Amino acid sequence: MSLQPAADSPARAQTGQRRVFFGQANLRDLLAIDERPQVVAAAQTWFGQLAIFLVAALAACSFEDWWLAGLLVALAMAYARLPKYRDWILLGGTWTAALLALCLAQNDIQENIRQMMVVENVDALSPLALGLLAMATFFVGAWSVLAMSRRDKTLFVARRPVLALLGVEVVLCGLCSLNSIDGLPRVLLWSLLIVFTPYLWFLAYALADQRSRDASPPIFQMGVLRPFWSPTFLPFGKGATFLRKTFAKSPEDLAVTQIKGVKLLLWANVLLAMKIVLVGVFHDQLQVPSLAAAQDAFLAQQSQSLAQAWAAVILSTATYSLQIAFWGHLFIGIARLAGFRLPRSTWRPLGSKTLMEYFNRFHYYFKELLVDFFFVPTFFKMFRGHPHLRLFFATFMAAGVGNAIWHFLRDIDLIVTMGLGGVLASFESYAFYCLVLATGLGLSQVRMNMGFKPSLSLAGRLRSFLFVWSFVVCLHAFSDGSRSHTLGERLAFVGSLFGVS
Known part of the structure; x- marks a missing residue:
């Protein structure tokens, strides 16, 4: 299967060089502002950073509320510009975004509990509390399994992360389907399954990274488990190893990126x-x-x-x-x-x-x-x-x-x-x-x-x-x-x- 990345565009001969067709610049070159030295230099100033933030936040409003779009863009730019606090910004931003998503999904969670018909007084349950408990359980479990995999690379979960995680998924699905488990225990198991499933492939990348000699530190690994820019089941950016390789190497490279x-x-x-x-x-x-x-x-x-x-x-x-x-x-x-x-x-x-x-x-x-x-x-x-x-x-x-x-x-x-x-x-x-x-x-x-x-x-x-x-x-x-x-x-x-x- 082809491993070639979906690149932005074919490489141009020289940075800043423009092809001319019948005396007019090619449209692609007109839009290539990231290849103009003066624009790249301006993007590194505070005024340039403010302009990038405003345009990016406005563009991101097309898929999120304005306040959430602004928060995500601010987190991204803070991560890029504050190297001493990057790991904490990534960790805090990622899990804050997860908590916000949990708060916004309270009604859906409560409706799922109602449809399970296993609890007499559904309204007495707090969807937020259930979600927080499940998320805290997953966080501790993920941190622990990453630490164990780093110490002992012969563990099955370290050698076969996908099989191990799919096994956990099957066990949770099986327990949730048992008629013998009813009431609050079943709701808790279901909450854990719903929280665990979106992280499965992210955690698989993190476990695979533990086998490398220069594995990322745990705080970075936990920060890229469904990072704030990828609120889906699919890891956009893959795992920590791939992300580290693609990070900007200089201020100019960062501005272009x-x-x-x-x-x-x-x-x-x-x-x-x-x-x-x-x-x-x-x-x-x-x-x-x-x-x-x-x-x-x-x-x-x-x-x-x-x-x-x-x-x-x-x-x-x-x-x-x-x-x-x-x-x-x-x-x-x-x-x-x-x-x-x-x-x-x-x-x-x-x-x-x-x-x-x-x-x-x-x-x-x-x-x-x-x-x-x-x-x-x-x-x-x-x-x-x-x-x-x-x-x-x-x-x-x-x-x-x-x-x-x-x-x-x-x-x-x-x-x-x-x-x-x-x-x-x-x-x-x-x-x-x-x-x-x-x-x-x-x-x-x-x-x-x-x-x-x-x-x-x-x-x-x-x-x-x-x-x-x-x-x-x-x-x-x-x-x-x-x-x-x-x-x-x-x-x-x-x-x-x-x-x-």
């Missing part, structure tokens, strides 16, 4: 605006139905043109792609304000010439997680005497098995309302998506390894674009995130797009 961060935040807003325009024009004005509505209309045998059905699938794919790029750019933009020159999460996926290249460009940090925890271990242990089968199987384990596990755990809270059996049954469509995607990526990987190179001619690029994005669009019907249609219903709908009754 922060300017790149501001540019990325602004570009994220452009992507959001594009999504809003697409929805407004095609969904609101041209009455293109949502993908779920198009599937419902097909199943109800309502009159619907083939063009409408295709438009619904294509529009859903486009808005989903823009949303993924939007979130990734926002998170990486804030991380760059802190001084980490991280690669983009999404970089020109429309230019992908193969499925493997698309997977690398579309969601870089998700791909990296699958490579680190599923591809690499499989590649170095399985089918060593069969190189092509070895490569295919390792790719399949990453894009298929790892992909399915990550997405299943992301929606672990659905067990409250649907039960474990219901969640597994509703996951069949995404499991099928992972199967087809992994097969396609595995074949693409093997072809690349055998020396296949797509044509760089205009016709070759057009063929590559049509093949890659036809595959992506058709497969999107099985991965739109909804659980309201069965695999058979989705297969029938996709078949109808090609005239199969």
Whole structure:
């Protein structure tokens, strides 16, 4: 599986040098303010830092409340500019953001407890107290297991962090599902499961880092467990080792990194605006139905043109792609304000010439997680005497098995309302998506390894674009995130797009 980072852009010949086309500067060079020495110098002054803060905070308001956006940007810039207090700023900022998220989710937590129907007086329970208790338990447990792994690298949790953590997840799910455990103990177990699950992959990176000779100090490790710029299940920036390698090495490098961060935040807003325009024009004005509505209309045998059905699938794919790029750019933009020159999460996926290249460009940090925890271990242990089968199987384990596990755990809270059996049954469509995607990526990987190179001619690029994005669009019907249609219903709908009754 390709390990090439989703870089910002191809390297230019000289910093500050501009290409001229018919006497006018190329648009890319006009926007490359991070390559102009006078701008970089100004960004290192207090006035420049204030300007960066104001623009970044305004741009970040597109996904958070203004006060929270300002707090995150301030934390990032304080981390970059106060080296003596960096570890404490990171630790305090990360866990303060986690506490704020917990406070904002109190109503959801209480509703989950109500739906579990295991406590007579739900209103008497404090969701905040339950969350704080679960978070404190996890914090102490994570700190302890990192310390033990550092002292004894032969421990199973140190050698096989993903297997160990997935084992803990399975045990917690099993205990929460036992009818013999009722009342407050079950609520406490469920609270611990909900707190633990989002940290699983972050903790896996931290445990893997303990095996290195120059492992990060515990305070830094705990600070990058869901750092304040990555409030998701996915580690944007990977683990401590990768973050240390990407941190700015000089004041000039830091200024350039922060300017790149501001540019990325602004570009994220452009992507959001594009999504809003697409929805407004095609969904609101041209009455293109949502993908779920198009599937419902097909199943109800309502009159619907083939063009409408295709438009619904294509529009859903486009808005989903823009949303993924939007979130990734926002998170990486804030991380760059802190001084980490991280690669983009999404970089020109429309230019992908193969499925493997698309997977690398579309969601870089998700791909990296699958490579680190599923591809690499499989590649170095399985089918060593069969190189092509070895490569295919390792790719399949990453894009298929790892992909399915990550997405299943992301929606672990659905067990409250649907039960474990219901969640597994509703996951069949995404499991099928992972199967087809992994097969396609595995074949693409093997072809690349055998020396296949797509044509760089205009016709070759057009063929590559049509093949890659036809595959992506058709497969999107099985991965739109909804659980309201069965695999058979989705297969029938996709078949109808090609005239199969």
